[in-house]
Amino acid sequence: MEQIRRVLSVIVLNEDGVLSRISGLFAGRGYNIDSLTVAPIPKTNLSRLTIVTSGNTAVLEQIVKQLHKLIPTYKVIESGTFVEKELALVKIPLNEDFNGLDAMLKAYNGTIASSNEDFIVVMVADDYERIDNFLKAIKKYNPIDMVRSGSVAMDI
Amino acid sequence: MELSGSQMVIEALRKENVSVVFGYPGGAIMNVYDEVYKQNYFRHILTRHEQAAIHAADGYARASGEVGVAFVTSGPGFTNAVTGLATAYMDSIPMVVISGQVPISMIGTDAFQEIDAVGISRPCVKHNYLVKDVKDLPRILKEAFYIARSGRPGPVHVDIPKDVSAHMGEFDYPDEIKMQTYRPTYKGNPRQIKKAIEAIANAKRPVLYIGGGAINSNASAEVREFARIAGIPAVETLMARGIMGDENPLLLGMLGMHGCYSANMAMSEADLMIAFGPRFDDRVTGKLSEFAKHAKIIHVDIDPSSIGKIVPIDYPIVGDLKNVVDAMIPLAKEHIDENKYKPWRDLLNRYDEIHPLKYEDSNEILKPQWAIERVGQLLGDKAIICTDVGQHQMWAAQFYPFSYPRQWVTSGGLGTMGFGLPAAMGAQVAMPSKTIINFTGDGSILMNIQELMTAVESKIPVINIILNNQFLGMVRQWQTFFYDKRYSSTDLTVQPDFVKLVESFGGRGFRVHTKEEFDIALEEALKSNTVCMIDVHVDRFENVLPMVPSGGTLYNMMLEYKE
Ligand SMILES: Cc1ncc(C[n+]2csc(CCOP(=O)(O)OP(=O)(O)O)c2C)c(N)n1
Ligand SMILES: [Mg+2]
Secondary structure (H helix, E strand, O other), X not given: OOOEXXXXXXXXXXOOOHHHHHHHHHHHOOOOOOEEEEEEOOOOOEEEEEEXXXXXXXXXXXXXXXXXXXXXXXXXXXXXXXXXXXXXXXXXXXXXXXXXXXXXXXXXXXXEEEEOOOEEEEEEEEOHHHHHHHHHHHHHHOOOEEEEEEEEEEEO | OEEEHHHHHHHHHHHOOOOEEEEOOOHHHHHHHHHHHHOOOOEEEEOOOHHHHHHHHHHHHHHHOOOEEEEEOOOHHHHHHHHHHHHHHHOOOOEEEEEEEOOHHHOOXXXXXXXOHHHXXXXXXXXXXXXXXXXXXXXXXXXXXXXXXXXXXOEEEEEEEHHHHHOEEEOOOOOOXXXXXXXXXXXXXXXXXXXXXXXXXXXXXXXXXXXXXXXXXXXXXXXXXXXXXXOOOEEEOHHHOOOOOOOOOOEEEEOOOOOOHHHHHHHHXXXXXXXXXXXXXXXXXXXXHHOOOOOEEEEEEOOHHHOOOOOOOOEEXXXXXXXXXXXXXXXXXXXXXXXHHHHHHHHHHHHHHHOOOOOOOOOOOEOHHHHXXXXXXXXXXXXXXXXXXXXXXXXXHHHOOOOOOOOEEOOOOOOOOOOHHHHHHHHHHHOOOOEEEEEEEOOHHHHOOOHHHHHHHOOOOOEEEEEXXXXXXXXXXXXXXHOOOOOOOOEOOOOOXXXXXXXXXOOEXXXXXXXXXXXXXXXXXXXXXXXXXXXXXXXXXOOOOOEOOOOOOOOOOEOOOOO
């Protein structure tokens, strides 16, 4: 059956062990986690996890139900209308020729996040597919390290 | 009121009306045991192994419908308990298990008898807690009992570090709780219920497929009433035995791998399946693509994740079964004509006449099925029937005449050998006026044999009937059928003298080779009022039939085994 990519926004009680319940659920039942981010929701006792997963429709339905079944789960949002963004950091040595880098950063909403005498760190925040493309394109500057954050999403 | 953590445990159990705790002490839970010594609210039964403490609490819960409670210590005490937790979890049994843990300051240091207990229990409990502050303990205990018994029931594990059980704190135990993130649905959606009734009214060949959820929901009376009004034939899973009562003309019997022919044919030929709290286990469905191929499916379950997990469902109804069936009954009276299904019922009854459950009795050698039928004739509804796991378990499910729910205590989902004796002890403690029979095997009984000591000490007079085939019989049967009779590691001819064994513990033992000896032994056992073991030597090569080989189809059962 066809594999569908799905973004889930999961609101859970911000308590000990809740992340292990969720990662354990995915591992134990053989579900995919493509990315997972987590942070507390300000002024509440809750946290928001953004999970990017994939599976056929039956598996995706089970994932949502199994997440609901966990006692600390408050809400699972799976609506198709998400603003979904991802952040990437790329470290490039200063001895590279930066010709064209400015234009590339502009095209991907990027900036230079940090620099010192040996390298610069560029940062982009964009849709996950565009991050894929950016990370391919940036290869020509021979980056020494790349980090991506995983998606964060907000339902609209 | 200021109490220590240990005192809070005792007080919470009192507030929850707990009358018995099964357990085994050790360093990390000694504070709690010190308070157990001082109190007289509940009885504490010392088992001789932690696994047995959990199974006993489980058997207590299955027989009574109340939450079973057990105490174990940290490290090996807890790891011994894991099989018990998993057994209860697979069968949705309400239980609260409290374990000791090393003091907070030592957690994470690989301290003596430290193990990540909540890490281990997570996949085999409904929920768990590591208590980090005594001020959270009353709330956690309240939640633990609430979660265990509400919604789809299940075991809850509470891990209490030794310093937390000594710390003092305010004991404020709420009567009621509402949890922000856990709110099970009890009432079925009326629109869905109406649609389901329409579907039933339009069906020609409906069948009730009843699972363990009907036991947990205490829905036997409602399910019987609904079946009667609608005139719909019913099949029961292993877990649901007793819901319809075997005298009920609408009950075809158990379905699945060792189900009866008419029950499996009913599923295969039905045009509508009405699933009341089953979970479509692979031992029931056989090959999925062929399972109930012609049927639309109504599935009532309190656990939304159970619906649509294995097969797509046409009419899902989330809710407590008792509640939902109660709402269905008046609609059924109005819209369903039971006469319509008469040809269907007649057809299924004919199937039952052609291929009833059967075995060939013998005068030379005792047949295991005969022993079960005989106990059924002699004790009937006076006995609660517990089992271990194997052939004897399937024969008990097939041949004992069950007449009410909670008369049947067996490990279904996990299939845990060693469950029988401790679970039977729990059932006996829950139901002191009943006779408790544990049908067990010569393999299984040795997996918690030490509990004979508990039974003697705590005066729990369960009667263990070993259907002794000198084999790990169920595995041997598969080797006969599917492995060219290569009996790899299943021959148990080397075995203890079970009579001497039980007598060394202080119980009574009987060895039986004939029907006459069987009757005498059972009569003696019933009179003895102590734990008994009847070692019944049965035909070694008897097979459980009929059988749907795993991956086979329900409509293509093996009815006989030919060499
Ligand atoms: C703890 C455990 N180990 C292994 C098994 C696999 N198993 C299932 S039935 C069975 C044989 C049981 O033998 P016995 O208790 O003598 O019962 P019989 O089948 O002979 O009636 C075995 C080994 C199991 N179910 N549980
Ligand atoms: Mg055996």
